[in-house]
Amino acid sequence: MESSTLKAYSAAEISLHATKKDCWLSIHGKVYDVTAFMEEHPGGEEAILTAAAAGGDASQAFDEVGHSSTATSMMRSYLIGAVEGHASGASKPFFGPMLSQSEQGKPAETSSAGAFLLPLLVLGLACAAWYYYNFCAKVSS
Numbered sequence: 757m758e759s760s761t762l763k764a765y766s767a768a769e770i771s772l773h774a775t776k777k778d779c780w781l782s783i784h785g786k787v788y789d790v791t792a793f794m795e796e797h798p799g800g801e802e803a804i805l806t807a808a809a810a811g812g813d814a815s816q817a818f819d820e821v822g823h824s825s826t827a828t829s830m831m832r833s834y835l836i837g838a839v840e841g842h843a844s845g846a847s848k849p850f851f852g853p854m855l856s857q858s859e860q861g862k863p864a865e866t867s868s869a870g871a872f873l874l875p876l877l878v879l880g881l882a883c884a885a886w887y888y889y890n891f892c893a894k895v896s897s
């Protein structure tokens with residue numbers, strides 16, 4: 757994968773770039789130079805600078821905002837490297853938390869209940885139609 761060709765940066769090095777004119781962030785094991793993006797960031801410069809000043813690891817802050825898929829695809833343009841020793845981070849899927857939630861949460865139950873009710877509904881309608889046509893046939897004859 758691309759992560760193997762990325763340059764590795766230590767957490768200490770990333771934290772040195774925490775100003776408006778030179779700002780790096782690490783998000784899920786990848787390093788982004790967001791200097792050029794800060795002014796355009798819809799969430800404001802401050803949000804990014806605060807995350808950078810806090811040591812550069814903005815993974816949690818980024819996830820908590822619930823950034824859109826547009827935001828995640830924009831990140832690619834600012835990617836400059838990977839965090840040193842963060843092997844799992846590079847391969848960790850971004851949607852991991854969301855997937856595990858739906859695996860154990862209510863959405864799964866709802867969909868299996870729906871899958872069970874639909875055939876019952878079809879069967880019910882078929883029985884009603886059968887009864888209706890039989891009844892009509894008896895009345896008309």
Ligand code: HEM
Nearest residue numbers: 788798799803804807814817818821823824826827830831
């Ligand atoms: C490379 C990193 C980042 C990119 C590309 C990015 C991109 C974006 C984009 C495109 C939006 C508009 C809403 C959306 O599409 O989700 C947004 C909103 C926002 N972002 Fe970021 N963002 C980054 C990092 C961060 C970080 C580190 C924080 C720290 C807290 C942050 C906080 C916010 C906030 C507060 C909003 C506003 C949400 C709202 O008003 O609903 N972002 N960001």
